[in-house]
Amino acid sequence: MIGKPEWFQRRKYGGWGIMPKTWQGYTYLAVLFIPFAVFQSLPFWSNSTRTVVTALWIGLILFEVLDIMFHLKKDERDYLHEAVAERNAAWAMVSVLAIGLVYQLVSSGLQQKVYFDPVIMIALFGGVAAKAITNIYLDKKQ
Numbered sequence: 379m380i381g382k383p384e385w386f387q388r389r390k391y392g393g394w395g396i397m398p399k400t401w402q403g404y405t406y407l408a409v410l411f412i413p414f415a416v417f418q419s420l421p422f423w424s425n426s427t428r429t430v431v432t433a434l435w436i437g438l439i440l441f442e443v444l445d446i447m448f449h450l451k452k453d454e455r456d457y458l459h460e461a462v463a464e465r466n467a468a469w470a471m472v473s474v475l476a477i478g479l480v481y482q483l484v485s486s487g488l489q490q491k492v493y494f495d496p497v498i499m500i501a502l503f504g505g506v507a508a509k510a511i512t513n514i515y516l517d518k519k520q
Contacts (some may be wrong), residue, residue: 380406380442381403381406381442381445381446382402382446382450383450383451384400385398385399385400385402385403385406385446386398386399386403386446387399387450388447388448388450388452388456388460390459390463395443395447396446396447396450398444409441410438410439414435417431418432430516470504472502472505475498475501475502477494478498478503479494479495479498479499479502482494482495482498
């Protein structure tokens with residue numbers, strides 16, 4: 379697309395995605411976000427127009443970011459570091475979700491009405507499914 383991978387680097391310390399590493403990257407982000415901020419600050423747009431434009435703008439930004447991320451050059455060390463970081467992040471998220479689910483079940487059980495957030499359960503089962511599918515795919519690939 380328009381953004382060039384050499385303007386960006388992988389976000390290592392503050393989440394997922396990319397961050398600018400050159401002035402062109404910062405300029406590119408400004409060109410993406412300033413018109414959107416101006417559009418949102420103008421008072422004469424209807425809510426439906428704002429919703430449609432916001433959805434289209436987010437789609438454009440996601441498409442651009444994903445395109446840049448897939449074209450970033452990484453060596454073997456970068457892949458290994460990213461894999462270890464992703465594994466650790468996944469373990470942390472699974473641990474927090476599992477602890478939250480147990481807390482909800484115990485605290486609601488003490489009040490004699492069992493309740494849990496189904497989104498937490500869906501997230502945990504989704505993780506199990508993703509891991510199983512990945513392992514099946516990798517086993518068949520060998």
